[in-house]
Amino acid sequence: MKEKKPIHTFHMSEIADMESDQLIPIIPGDEEDDTTYVHGAELELPLLPIRNTVLFPGVVIPITVGRQKSVRLVKKAYKGDKTIGVIAQKNAQSDEPEEKDLYRVGTIAKILKLLVLPDGNTTIIIQGRSKFELVDIIKETPYMVAKVTVQKDKFPSKSSKETKALVSSLKEAASKILKLNPEIPQEAQVALDNISNPSFLMYFLSSNINADVKDKQALLELTNGKERATRLLEHMLKEIQMLELKQEIQSKVHSDIDQQQRDYFLRQQMKVLQDELGIEGPDQEIESLKLKAQKKKWPDVVKKHFDKEILKVSRINPASAEYPILINYCELLVDLPWSDQTVDNFDLDKAQKILDKDHYGLEKVKERIIEYLAVLKLKQNLRGPILCLYGPPGVGKTSLGRSIAQALNRKYVRMSLGGVRDEAEIRGHRKTYVGAMPGRILQNLKKVGSSNPVFILDEIDKTGSDFRGDPSSALLEVLDPEQNSTFVDNYLELEYDLSKILFIATANSLDTIHPALRDRMEIIEVNGYTLEEKMEIAKKHLIPKQRKDHGLSAKDVSFDKTGLQAVVEGFTRESGVRSLERQIGSIIRNVAKSVAMEKEYQKKITPARVEEILGTPVFDKEMYQDNETAGVVTGLAWTSSGGEILFIESSLYKGKGKLILSGQLGDVMKESATAALSFLKTFAEELKLDYKLFDDYDLHVHVPAGAVPKDGPSAGITILTSLASVFTQRKVKANLAMTGEITLTGRVLPVGGIKEKLLAARRAGMKELIFCSKNKKDVEEIDERYRSNLKIHFVDHAREVLDIALLKTKVDNPIKFNQN
Structure with a gap:
């Protein structure tokens, strides 16, 4: 076959043998040499593995040979018939390829030229002749020799x-x-x-x-x-x-560059027009910030930082993406109240009057707040514990904070933390993020314009945590008096002094507050209101407020004492007064409708009128019924909306001694039931119980209202009394309620929420209560008028509970236990 003169090709390819990665142009030959090789013929050829390319029949390519084995092969072949087998490697990184590292199909090639370059490398120019299939490697030293079979392709006729x-x-x-x-x-x-x-x-x-x-x-x-x-x-x-996509992208980029140049010239023209018309442009905006900065009283560090940032802004093209970010940042620096603060009014008598006017009751809470303000007056700084008002909803925790702000003559800020799960809500975002902004602490300070407001952190117990961080942990620095003077917001990137702020947190539950955060706060418990307190709050605050909101006056509507009591007892059962306010609002709306329609109506709201407007009472005052059933005992429970009474029911039936618990009980109540049963078994002889009863009968303990989850360490003695009653078939003393935890040895442990539980028992008409003796101090803190008609037993051991609670008489139709 006649050798063709090399020509330029339309592509560059990476071609090398084992050690070479050079870019070398492909040079085509004419066509496959069909005269030399016959399909199926077997040949023995020296085999040259190559990497990063594939040799095709008829194609001429140069290859730089670097490995000694390959150099020996090409030199010997060039001195002989110049024919070699070229085959591609599967793994280009393999320096010593074996048979398994090679593809099975390669190309028979003719060495056209051998060149030794000045750098010592050997380059050969080869032309593919025909394809072959690798049969076997005959030898591997001094170079690879293989047995191959010639392959020919099948192709339709040229004329088809x-x-x-x-x-x-x-x-x-x-x-x-x-x-x-x-x-x-x-x-x-x-x-x-x-x-x-x-x-x-x-x-x-x-x-x-x-x-x-x-x-x-x-x-x-x-x-x-x-x-x-x-x-x-x-x-x-x-x-x-x-290639089309690449060309399209390049065209767009070029178009964008042209557009930017066009925008630049247009902006320059617009700047000249703005100057002529007196319209404020970017330069005026920067000058305005500089003038504001001159009037600011801020630390030298902040001033230097602002000067640096505003200089950076003045050098940036207003059309760039960074310009609005820097402008917003400089505006924040100027708008933050670094040293702007209100003058405190430490007239404690005035503060006491404001608290008494805004809040009825809560004497202990108000006393603690006045003490706090007195220390603040003497000390002139707030390096002390952060107040946390803790109690059920609707008792006035947030409004207490507003009253404190009014008493001190400070600005008032409220920030709700309910459902906040992102740490950036507290610390802010980094400026590099799209849509970055400072945290809500600084946002509120900027809005209120004072560096020493009363700052309410509402619902601090309802913060969450997820992949975006833990807001509770971020609040640690905010609420720590030792750290908050150097608080750093991620967006601001400067230290900001929060120590002048009077932080007051509110919470409904302490269990969900981060332990380290709780340690930084002084907990002030705000308990629920009694019936009498609710009536006073309604008369002094809720009724006048609702009358004003609905456009009525005192002459249009008034509440009879019994009518107001009917609303409180029959339509609300809560610690706070939110539901009470809603019910009063419903009644006054009904009156407002009659006034607006000019109809005759009854101006005095009596119990009958209440029932006519609101319907049948939702809650029954007397929840307790009787003690005719063995195993039914009244317990006391605390909830976030106040105290409630609940019943523990137990029943026995023939079985194998299994204990069944129902009523959506939590792990703590289940353990209380197990402990109570174990105590009962231990002291069965004292209670004159036959041991066989525990093996021959299954015991079922149920707490009604099965749809409501229940848990807590308060039902131990109640469950024990229920079990003792059902096993002995003795009656439980009428109108008796109890609360307390029990141990295996029978010790009664103190519990919390005593005031709420006592008020719940009083509402339900209970006459006697059983508490742990260690809860005596909690009972004594409750106003005497709310406990004067209750007989309260303080106990230390479960035996005392059973002696008080169980009567000698048995219930009607008691279970006749099979003693066999």
Whole structure:
């Protein structure tokens, strides 16, 4: 075959043997030498593994040989018949390839030229002749020699329509690639036009497409020419799509640059027009910030930082994305009240009057607040514990904070923490983030314009935590008097002094507050209101407020004492007064309707009128019924909305001694039931119980209202009394309620929420109560008028509970236990 003169191709490919990664141009030959090799012929050839490229029949390529084995091979072959086998490596990183590292199909090649370069490397120019399939490696030293079988491809006739269509499609795709890729020399189109052999055209294009070695090897291994042409066309169309996309992106970028230049000139013109018309532009905005900064009283560190930032703003193009971010940051620096604060009014008599006017009752709470203000007056700083007002909803925790702000003549800020799960709500975002803003602490200070407000952190027990951080932990620095003088917001990036702020937190439950956060606060318990207190609050605050809100006066409507009591007892059961205010509002709306329609109506609200407007009472004053059933005992429970009474019911039936618990009990109540049963078994002899009862009967303990989850360490002695009653079939003393935890040895432990529980028992008509003796101090703190008609027993041991609670008489129709 006549050797063709090398020409430039339209693609550059990475071609190297084992140690070479140089970029070398592909140089095509003409076509496969079909006269030399016969399909199926077996040959022994020196085998040269190459990496990062695939040699196709008819194609001429240069290869730089670096490894000693490869150098020996090509030199010996060049002195002989110049024929070698070239095969691609599967793993280009392998420096000592074995048979398993090589593909099974390669190309027989002729060494056209051997060159030794000045740097010592050896370069050979080879031309592919025919494909072969690797049969076996005969030897590996001094170089690899392999036994191979010659392969020939099957391709339709040149004159067939299908062949002509494939050739035309391939040439069109190649021409399109040439037009889209400016890096390819134009001479490549001439070379493409001169190729007439379909088989060589495919080899030539396969060698030059922008594809991985794996894809090129797959093209080489195909023996069906039609299938290879189809696969090759797919690769070329993908490359066309990539080139078109690249061209489109470059065109857009160029267009964007042109647009930016156009915007710059337009902005310069707009600036001149703004100056002429007196409209404030970016420069005026910067000057305005500088004037505000001159009037600010702030630390030198902040002043230097502001000067640095405003200088940076003045150097930036107003059209850039960074400009509004820096402007907003400088505005925050100027608007924050660094040293602006109100003058405190420490008239404690006035403060006492304001608290008494705004809040009825809560004497202990108000006394503690006045003490706090007295220390603040003497000390002139707030380096002390943060107040946390803790109690059920609707008792006036948040409004207490507003009253304190009014008494001190300070600004008032309220920040609700309910449901806050993002730490950035407290600490702010980094300025680098899109949509970054300071934390809500600084936002509120900027809004109120004072550095020493009364700051209410509402619902501090309802913060959560997730992948965005833990707000409770972020509050540690805010509420620690030792740290909050140097509070750093992520957005501000400067220390801000929060120590002048009077922080007051509110919470409904202490269990969900972070322990370290709780340690930084002084807990002031705000208990629920009694019936009498609710009536006074309604007369002094709620009724006048609702009358005013509904456009009525005192002459339009008034409440009878019994009527107001009917609303409190029959339609509300809560610690606070929110529900009471809603019910009063409903009554006054009904009156307002009659006034507006000019109808006759009853101005005095009596119990009958209450029932006419609000309907049948929702709550029954007397919840307790009787003590005729064994195993039914009244317990006392604390909830976030105040105290409630609940019943513990126990029943026995023939079985195998199983204990069944129901009523959605939590783990603590389940353990209380288990402990009570164990105590009962231990002291069965004292209670004159037959031990066989525990084995022959199943015990079921149930707490009614099964849809309501219940838990807590307050039901121990109640469950024990219920079990003792059902096993002995003795009656429980009438109108008796109890609360307290029990141990296995029978000790009664103190519990919390005593005031709420006592008030709940009083509402339900209980006459006697049982508490742990250690709760005596809690009972004594309750106003005498609320406990004067209650007989309260203080106990230390479970035996005392049973002696008080169980009567000697048995219930009617007691269970007749089978003693066999």
